[in-house]
Amino acid sequence: MSSGPTPGSAPRPEPAAGLLIPYPRSSTAVLLAEAAARRGLPVLERVPQRGPDARRDLHWYGGPLAADRVAAPAGIALLEPSDTWLAALPYELTHRRIESTTLGEARALRRPAFVKPPSDKSLPAAVYADGSRLPPTDAATRITDDAAVLVSEVVEFAAEYRCFVRDGRVVTGGRYAVRGLLDPGPLASGARAFAERVVARCAGAGPGLPGAVVLDVGPLTGGRWAVVEANMAWYAHCYTADPERVLDVVLAATGPHHAVAPADRPFLRSPRPGQPQSAPPRL
Numbered sequence: 001m002s003s004g005p006t007p008g009s010a011p012r013p014e015p016a017a018g019l020l021i022p023y024p025r026s027s028t029a030v031l032l033a034e035a036a037a038r039r040g041l042p043v044l045e046r047v048p049q050r051g052p053d054a055r056r057d058l059h060w061y062g063g064p065l066a067a068d069r070v071a072a073p074a075g076i077a078l079l080e081p082s083d084t085w086l087a088a089l090p091y092e093l094t095h096r097r098i099e100s101t102t103l104g105e106a107r108a109l110r111r112p113a114f115v116k117p118p119s120d121k122s123l124p125a126a127v128y129a130d131g132s133r134l135p136p137t138d139a140a141t142r143i144t145d146d147a148a149v150l151v152s153e154v155v156e157f158a159a160e161y162r163c164f165v166r167d168g169r170v171v172t173g174g175r176y177a178v179r180g181l182l183d184p185g186p187l188a189s190g191a192r193a194f195a196e197r198v199v200a201r202c203a204g205a206g207p208g209l210p211g212a213v214v215l216d217v218g219p220l221t222g223g224r225w226a227v228v229e230a231n232m233a234w235y236a237h238c239y240t241a242d243p244e245r246v247l248d249v250v251l252a253a254t255g256p257h258h259a260v261a262p263a264d265r266p267f268l269r270s271p272r273p274g275q276p277q278s279a280p281p282r283l
Helices: 027-038 064-071 189-205 243-253 262-267
Strands: 017-020 057-060 076-078 098-102 113-116 126-128 148-152 159-166 169-178 181-185 212-219 225-231 254-256
Touching: 017 027, 017 243, 027 243, 057 064, 057 076, 057 243, 064 076, 159 189, 159 243, 169 189, 169 212, 169 243, 189 212, 189 225, 212 243, 243 254
Parallel strands: 017 057
Antiparallel strands: 057 254, 076 254, 098 148, 113 126, 113 148, 159 169, 159 212, 169 181, 212 225
């Protein structure tokens, strides 16, 4: 380890930051790349192996499979909610029964239920008539019987809003659905207020959330506001949210391990089953 610059030499600059966004890029990834370029943040398509770029502190925007294959081995810390977060919320914030279980156990369901993976998006999130209708196992896409899933009582949301949260405040967001159908629109004041109330409640009595996260909320058809789910900011579609503010949340939710605040360390993404912990850091 170097003890510092030699007398008379110029100090070596600290590594610059860069945003790693793999191809193919979603519409949100394109918007974030443009926002990064406007503020002079280099956008990279692969992990640098040599040269000045190899010393960058990297941030990430991309899917979880690619994140485990590329971002984690490259030393990028990724914040995400706990898989059991939604099921641990009090009924007053969800207005439906939610169970955290495995796909194998969910196959025993004999009633309609909404089933979804908590974060990886490997299993199609949908209402299934019973457990026999769930997709068959597919190790390539992590649809395995030991995969974590959330099983929820079926409810109908009148509208759904995506809120990008940083340090307890909704910094941007927008509507993405009306009665289950894609319908982007502005962020309602009620959505912002309810989302911030949920975050404050979680900070006080738990279950906790990382400091940079995406929280989806909406009113049920009966008018009561409820949590839809929480997601990692680094793989969330922005819909009508401000890309500049979305980028702020993504940068706060990813980056070098040394920059992770102590309060966020419990929310670091860990290697998933079947994923090598030292995969080659390239796309």
